[in-house]
Amino acid sequence: MRSAILSVKLLKTGFFVLLLTAPFTLLSQTVPLPNAFAHNDYFHERPLLDALENGYTNIEADIFLEDDDLIVAHLNPYFGSHRTLESLYLKPLAELIKRNNGQVYKGYNEPVILMIDIKTGADNTYRALKTVLKKYSAMLSSFSHGSVIKGAVTVVLSGHKPYKLIKAEDSRLAFIDEDLQKTNQDTTSTNVYKLSSCKYSRMLSWDGRGKMPEDEKLRLCAYVKMAHRFGKKVRLWSSPEKSNVWEQLLNCGVDLINTDKLVTLKDFLIARSSDQNNPGIMITNNAK
Secondary structure, three states: OHHHHHHHHHHHHHHHHHHHHHHHHHHOOOOOEEEEEEOOHHHOOOOOHHHHHOOEEEEEEEEEEEOOEEEEOOOOHHHOOOOEHHHHHHHHHHHHHHHOOOOOOOOOOOOEEEEEEEOOOHHHHHHHHHHHHHOOHHHEOEEEOOEEEOOOEEEEEEEOOOHHHHHHOOEEOOEEEEEHHHOOOOOOOOOOEEEEEEEHHHHOOOOOOOOOOHHHHHHHHHHHHHHHHOOOEEEEEOOOOOHHHHHHHHHOOOOEEEEOOHHHHHHHHHHHHHHOOOOOOOOOOOOO
16 A cells, blocks of 8 residues: 555656656757747746747846846736746746756757846846846856857846946846947947847838838848847837738848747748758848
């Protein structure tokens, strides 16, 4: 009887361990998608894991500073105090990277971007964030005394951005998402900015019906070319969730396609790669 009880306990324990490790095991079969950006990732049923299992290499989380905690939420952090940036993103990423010998995706040598959209005060939130990031410095890209060292994960700050603090630091674990329409105004800070973004409607009025207007295409391509010249990847947020829009954005050199529809975009990017006879999913951006 005692041995039977022990067997049941061992079975339950094994099942529990399997549940914990299954998502990480599935990642070994996932094709990383350099152009895929998971917008407001924390809205998904399984934050981070849903994005990673679909191959996303760019993931966004909004944060609020509440009583020294960095809470992941979109509007109201008061009902999700357990949903911290560390518990939902940093700790799971660190565990995954440890399993994969220093990489988020095995064989994928580029950093995965974790965009952190700051919703509370820029400076005080960043100071709290620095303390948390320091615990995970081994996996993070860093800037140190004039040089950028690539890690498995690159943290990019959006929303309320601590420009002055970031630019004054000789060493740090975070970078900034620049306004695409201002990309020609701060060309000396290539070690500060990693992305260059703007709202789709501020750049384009085309809704995906018919052909993309030529003047809009030329304007977008010009901004993309400028951003790439200074080593920044380009993203348009709140773009229409349509494959023909995604196609034209990529044709213009836009690096990151912003979406809430993880599977739909994944299928589009894989099919597009196959149609172009590319071996696997290749990086299509021009930013260095």
